[in-house]
Amino acid sequence: MALASAQSEFFNLFGYLYLPNLLTAEIEWMTEEHRAIFDKKGMVHDGTKRSQIVPFIDQSERLCTLLDHPKVLEVIESLLGKDFNYVGGDGNYYSGDTSWHSDGAHRVGLYAKFHLYLDPLTRETGCIRVVPGSHLFGEWRERIEGVRNSNEALGIDGSDVPCVAVETEPGDVVVFNHNIYHASFGGGRSRRHFDLNVASRAKTDTEIAELDGYLQRDGKPRYYPRSHSVHSEVMRQTASAERMYHLEQVIERERYLTQ
Numbered sequence: 221m222a223l224a225s226a227q228s229e230f231f232n233l234f235g236y237l238y239l240p241n242l243l244t245a246e247i248e249w250m251t252e253e254h255r256a257i258f259d260k261k262g263m264v265h266d267g268t269k270r271s272q273i274v275p276f277i278d279q280s281e282r283l284c285t286l287l288d289h290p291k292v293l294e295v296i297e298s299l300l301g302k303d304f305n306y307v308g309g310d311g312n313y314y315s316g317d318t319s320w321h322s323d324g325a326h327r328v329g330l331y332a333k334f335h336l337y338l339d340p341l342t343r344e345t346g347c348i349r350v351v352p353g354s355h356l357f358g359e360w361r362e363r364i365e366g367v368r369n370s371n372e373a374l375g376i377d378g379s380d381v382p383c384v385a386v387e388t389e390p391g392d393v394v395v396f397n398h399n400i401y402h403a404s405f406g407g408g409r410s411r412r413h414f415d416l417n418v419a420s421r422a423k424t425d426t427e428i429a430e431l432d433g434y435l436q437r438d439g440k441p442r443y444y445p446r447s448h449s450v451h452s453e454v455m456r457q458t459a460s461a462e463r464m465y466h467l468e469q470v471i472e473r474e475r476y477l478t479q
């Protein structure tokens with residue numbers, strides 16, 4: 221079911237949305253695929269630091285089908301429109317705290333992250349925390365940047381920054397605007413997670429320049445040297461026409477940027 225207009229308004233205003241149980245029916249196989257991808261890559265998570273694989277759902281033909289899943293599509297399309305772009309994503313074992321940061325500062329286009337946490341997480345055990353409204357630009361956004369070094373700027377520890385702690389059970393989904401300030405505290409050494417990054421299709425020259433900026437880092441493909449593209453060959457080769465619609469602009473821009 222498409223999101224209610226009140227849910228879209230909540231997302232636009234506060235910068236995030238919590239969707240309990242959205243993918244509970246899929247949690248068993250998604251968790252198994254998460255394990256299998258790390259195994260296949262020979263990556264053993266020892267808990268001392270974050271282990272990350274990019275792009276992630278792209279490593280598994282079955283996880284790629286999340287981009288065809290009606291419930292996933294309904295949420296993303298409600299927020300970004302039917303012609304959104306899939307722009308990659310990562311899979312992780314997180315370890316310990318994640319300090320306050322944003323994933324971007326996009327003034328044009330809408331860039332969002334669709335998160336799945338595969339373990340039950342509470343405020344005390346490392347659930348994602350967000351500062352609602354911190355995705356919005358202006359004086360507020362400039363000042364909220366102080367959460368990055370909250371001890372110096374605000375005289376409080378990062379874990380005491382006023383925020384919403386979005387507690388999740390496996391199968392719940394959290395979507396947030398890349399611009400939002402987020403963090404986690406008190407987490408264990410092995411929090412399993414993966415995400416899909418999506419962006420509104422770029423139409424104007426400014427939007428295309430923003431997308432190009434996302435697809436590159438320091439003049440190299442975003443995931444270089446781990447990958448030359450934010451998609452895998454499997455993602456593209458197994459795509460139906462419907463899925464390809466969400467891949468084609470990235471394919472075109474990556475081709476242009478690397479020619």
Ligand SMILES: O=C(O)CCC(=O)C(=O)O
Pocket residue numbers: 314317318323347348402403404413415
């Ligand atoms: O869950 C976490 O600890 C951090 C998640 C995060 O920073 C992200 O996905 O961008």
